[in-house]
Amino acid sequence: MILALTLAVVFATMAGAILSARRQAKARTLTEWAVGGRKFGVLIFWFLNAGEIYTTFAVLGISGFAWAHGAPAYLALTSVSLSAALGYWLMPLIWNAGRRYGLVTQADFFAAHYQATWLGVVVGLAGIAALIVYVQIQIVALSLIVRMTLGTDVSITMAAIIAAVVMLSFVYFAGLRSAAFAAGVKDVLMVVIVITLCATVASKVGATSMLDVYALAQDSFPGIGRLPGLQPEAGLSTVWLMTSALNVALGNWILPHLFQLCFSAGSEATIRRNAIWQPLYSLSYFFILLLGFAALLAGTQPAGGDTNAVLLQFVADRYPAWAVGIFAGTACLLALVPGSVLLLTAGSIFSRNVLLPLRPGLSDRATLLASRLSMIAFATVAVWLTLGGSKSLVEIGLSAYAAIGMLAPGVYFAFIWKRAHAIGVFAGLVAGYLALLLPAAQALWGALLPGWEPGLIAMAINAAVAAAVSIAWPRPAARAVAPA
Structure with missing residues (x-):
């Protein structure tokens, strides 16, 4: 039953996505395929952009991080x-520059x-390079779901290959419209499922209400609700939270797929409305954190102590097969949709x-x-x-944000400082x-600025x-895109 329901959710969504895209317009050019013809309205743009939450x-990584660290x-709420x-x-x-x-x-x-x-x-x-690291997050999660539904007889290698093939087939034909x-x-499915799980989770762990789950977690694991959390030796202090949240915020719109997504909006108003309401959408992290704490109270122990599999294991242990199947199918979509957009962006x-x-x-x-052929190489x-890795989804995500953050100064300078130029931006990148990758530099920052991201x-x-460098080097005469 679990496998049947999982496949039903995934394939029904894939079929609907491809048919919807084909009805609207067949992607015949890179612009139509990569940015949807620059026509997305409020609703579609909302689900693509705010759907990044x-x-x-977010769901598997943050819940597992809450289970392990408290x-x-x-970090999810603040960033x-x-x-x-x-x-x-x-x-x-960004939208104005793209349109013009x-x-x-x-x-x-x-x-x-x-x-x-x-x-x-x-x-x-x-x-x-940064996008491939971010795709890794989706393949890690999707391969976990593949093994949960097909059984542990499926090797980790085969599960990862299956995950990549499904992701490629999902976006290959219809482009951004299918996503x-x-x-x-x-x-919609995940909101319903998360709320349903949270409404019933108290009875699964011996609590009287959702708020009582937090109280029980605090009583059973003192320190879980305040920094540095359950593992002080990990160095996840207040300084770490503030600097990591700031780094994610500064780098978020610099991620190439989100930067490119800005070009797909039909109007500037569409973008601003999305930004106004998105923080309210992030309050749903309350429920995701709750599920992580509940899994801890329930004594959930994923195979090998894998934090990425905590929520999947908790649902499999405590809920009937039909609920596990629907959750697994929806979790597949959580990996397929952003993974497809990431691969599409890399190919473009x-x-x-x-x-x-x-x-x-x-x-x-x-x-x-x-573009389409290169996606196969990137997925590989x-x-x-x-x-080759065993990090948590949150750790992989922070690595991706750190890497892509190197492009942030070039973007911000483009809009606020006329003097910046290509040589200066390149020197900054180097x-x-x-500073990010050299082991000696990493050791230096750990000694001088402990806890900093x-x-x-x-x-x-x-x-x-x-x-x-921009100040010292002669400035080029003209600009193709005028700073705002």
Whole structure:
């Protein structure tokens, strides 16, 4: 029954998504495929954008993080609200630049604004690398669900391959429009399921109400509700929470798929309405944290102590098979929808900003084909990363935000500082990545700034070097995209 219901939820959504996209318009060009023809209204844009709140990172990752650490999982509440506040200002600027100059990808923006095709190539490659790490999150989660439904006889390798194949087939034919339809379905389903689980969870762990679950957790595990949480040795202090939340907020709209998503909106009002209401949507994390604490009270022990599988194991242990099947199917959509958008964005960047500068004579059809074929390669790399790592979804997510945060100074300078130029931005990128990735630098930050999110430190160094070089280096004369 579990397998049948899981497949029913997934395949019904996939069929509806593809049919919906085909009825509206067949993706014949890269622009139509990658940004939906720049026509998305409030509802579709809401589900694609605010729907980022309901991903495997959010539901499986944060609940598992709450189970393992307690209060540090409050990072989800703070970072989403900060991101929405910043997005209210930044997203319309990105949208205006995209509409005015026909931009499709984030790398397009860098190449056009800084009048440097080579910088677009560099940014494109950096963006693809960060996106592959983010795809890894979805494949990790989806492979867990595959093994739960098909059985542990399915190897981890085979489960990851199945996850990647399903994800590729989901987005391959219809592009962003298929993901938009599926995002609405999975959001509605997950809201209903999470509320239903929370309404019944108290009886599963011996509590009298949802609030009593929090009280029992505090009594049973003193310190769970305050920082540094259940594992003080992990260093998840107040400083860590503040710097990590700020790093996520500054880097959120710099993620290439969200940056590109801004181009798909039909109007500036659509974007601003989304930013106004998104913080309220993030209050649903209250329920996700609740489920993590309930799993801890229930004594849930996922195989191998895998924090990513905590919620799946808790539901499988405490709920009937039909509920497990529906939850597993919806959890599949949590991975498929964002994973598909991530792969689509990576493919768009590769064909348009890496391949096209080398082969400027490519037709739209050839460019679209190159985008689709490159997604297979990126999914393969994500599978390889999945098989070689064992981090929690939250840790992988923070790594992705740290990597993509290196592009943030170039974006913000484009809108607030006329003097910034391509050489300065590139120098900042080099300095930032060295500060983030060199073991000696990591040891230095740990000694000088204990508890700080390394990505935020590297972003600050990046911005400082970019500013210094832009001041010292002669400024180019013109701009293709005028700063706001």
